[in-house]
Amino acid sequence: xxxxxxxxxxxxxxxxxxxxxxxxxxxxxxxxxxxxxxxxxxxxxxxxxxxxxxxxxxxxxxxxxxxxxxxxxxxxxxxxxxxxxxxxxxxxxxxxxxxxxxxxxxxxxxxxxxxxxxxxxxxxxxxxxxxxxxxxxxxxxxxxxxxxxxxxxxxxxxxxxxxxxxxxxxxxxxxxxxxxxxxxxxxxxxxxxxxxxxxxxxxxxxxxxxxxxxxxxxxxxxxxxxxxxxxxxxxxxxxxxxxxxxxxxxxxxxxxxxxxxxxxxxxxxxxxxxxxxxxxxxxxxxxxxxxxxxxxxxxxxxxxxxxxxxxxxxxxxxxxxxxxxxxxxxxxxxxxxxxxxxxxxxxxxxxxxxxxxxxxxxxxxxxxxxxxxxxxxxxxxxxxxxxxxxxxxxxxxxxxxxxxxxxxxxxxxxxxxxxxxxxxxxxxxxxxxxxxxxxxxxxxxxxxxxxxxxxxxxxxxxxxxxxxxxxxxxxxxxxxxxxxxxxxxxxxxxxxx
Numbered sequence: 001x002x003x004x005x006x007x008x009x010x011x012x013x014x015x016x017x018x019x020x021x022x023x024x025x026x027x028x029x030x031x032x033x034x035x036x037x038x039x040x041x042x043x044x045x046x047x048x049x050x051x052x053x054x055x056x057x058x059x060x061x062x063x064x065x066x067x068x069x070x071x072x073x074x075x076x077x078x079x080x081x082x083x084x085x086x087x088x089x090x091x092x093x094x095x096x097x098x099x100x101x102x103x104x105x106x107x108x109x110x111x112x113x114x115x116x117x118x119x120x121x122x123x124x125x126x127x128x129x130x131x132x133x134x135x136x137x138x139x140x141x142x143x144x145x146x147x148x149x150x151x152x153x154x155x156x157x158x159x160x161x162x163x164x165x166x167x168x169x170x171x172x173x174x175x176x177x178x179x180x181x182x183x184x185x186x187x188x189x190x191x192x193x194x195x196x197x198x199x200x201x202x203x204x205x206x207x208x209x210x211x212x213x214x215x216x217x218x219x220x221x222x223x224x225x226x227x228x229x230x231x232x233x234x235x236x237x238x239x240x241x242x243x244x245x246x247x248x249x250x251x252x253x254x255x256x257x258x259x260x261x262x263x264x265x266x267x268x269x270x271x272x273x274x275x276x277x278x279x280x281x282x283x284x285x286x287x288x289x290x291x292x293x294x295x296x297x298x299x300x301x302x303x304x305x306x307x308x309x310x311x312x313x314x315x316x317x318x319x320x321x322x323x324x325x326x327x328x329x330x331x332x333x334x335x336x337x338x339x340x341x342x343x344x345x346x347x348x349x350x351x352x353x354x355x356x357x358x359x360x361x362x363x364x365x366x367x368x369x370x371x372x373x374x375x376x377x378x379x380x381x382x383x384x385x386x387x388x389x390x391x392x393x394x395x396x397x398x399x400x401x402x403x404x405x406x407x408x409x410x411x412x413x414x415x416x417x418x419x420x421x422x423x424x425x426x427x428x429x430x431x432x433x434x435x436x437x438x439x440x441x442x443x444x445x446x447x448x449x450x451x452x453x454x455x456x457x458x459x460x461x462x463x464x465x466x467x468x469x470x471x472x473x474x475x476x477x478x479x480x481x482x483x484x485x486x487x488x489x490x491x492x493x494x495x496x497x
Contacts (some may be wrong), residue, residue, distance in 0.1 A: 031119065193251065201244055305332070399456075
């Protein structure tokens with residue numbers, strides 16, 4: 001259904017009023033080929049000499065998909081190595097902050113970049129002045145009231161593999177061009193990250209916005225902000241009645257609830273995408289929003305420490321994979337220890353570890369970091385492992401979630417939810433990590449044709465003491481392959497309030 005011209009004109013005035021606030025990006029975007037040098041002028045007028053020296057691409061052993069890319073650069077003569085996308089935040093080098101959101105190889109082999117042109121240069125970079133925020137203060141908010149990466153996620157450049165495991169038979173690697181945040185269906189609230197104009201909602205779209213960089217569906221809301229960025233909120237369980245195409249929306253205004261509608265793959269999550277038209281080519285581009293999301297989350301929730309163990313990895317039995325927790329951040333001190341706690345209960349010290357698996361399945365490895373002030377945080381990376389001798393045997397994947405994820409006190413009831421994909425047998429077994437008895441639930445059998453139907457299996461649990469709890473849930477499929485998931489639950493100490 002198309003919105004009338006009257007609604008369009010009123011909406012256009014709203015959008016123009018947003019633009020009058022002179023919102024703009026604080027970075028400059030530049031493309032480089034290996035061996036190429038450029039002089040780049042920052043928004044403050046300073047000129048930086050940038051040279052791309054080399055790109056080292058890391059691929060998995062099954063699909064030969066890009067799992068990581070490390071780019072060696074010279075910045076005014078100082079050499080630095082950057083990771084590409086995949087939860088890597090901009091790094092400070094001399095008088096700038098810089099990141100690499102994407103390389104040409106990824107845009108050329110993914111349906112998620114289908115509406116963007118293949119990158120013309122070998123790599124794209126964004127540069128900020130060293131003391132600049134990533135985005136203008138007061139113009140961007142975290143779209144969830146949820147602990148940072150409280151559930152499973154998919155980040156820019158991560159091959160899609162949730163809820164079902166990655167499709168080994170597909171030549172399309174499905175690198176994600178936006179960000180997915182898992183959570184609790186119908187419970188997790190979604191909020192607008194910006195002020196702006198709602199140009200599409202609940203299958204309605206304004207007349208002059210037919211050419212959107214993605215679907216128009218009943219579960220999707222599109223907002224255009226004052227920068228001209230098109231922000232997509234997808235797979236919503238429900239949308240607030242007042243969120244209509246042609247209306248104004250304020251940053252922090254509630255849009256609806258998280259769900260698994262549309263092309264979700266059957267797992268509950270918010271698909272959050274930021275898109276813009278290239279001012280020269282008019283081609284749609286995806287903007288890696290992780291720096292903006294991270295900065296907004298830090299401003300709103302003021303964490304002392306953030307562990308980052310992701311993205312997800314893929315391997316065959318016997319293959320060696322590398323776990324890397326070095327992207328973790330301390331905002332109040334220095335990280336002094338990195339400890340990996342593996343699903344087989346063994347441990348290892350150090351940010352980077354190598355590991356192999358003798359049995360197929362999906363594993364969730366735990367990263368624990370501690371900083372110089374005694375703050376502790378945890379994160380998890382999932383490893384999907386296929387049987388070397390029987391690659392056709394599907395492995396199960398598991399999606400655990402909980403609600404609420406913030407401000408939990410001793411004795412508060414917490415809802416735990418789980419769904420397993422790729423398993424025709426077995427129950428999910430919860431271990432809450434507090435010495436209480438394990439709990440058995442069953443999320444049933446998920447069929448691809450009806451994957452959006454049905455509910456996650458749920459159970460309530462209360463923690464009686466403050467502290468950090470690592471909650472584990474596991475299910476085994478008909479081939480004996482396990483799917484293991486973890487959650488990090490923080491229970492507050494009322495005495496410290």
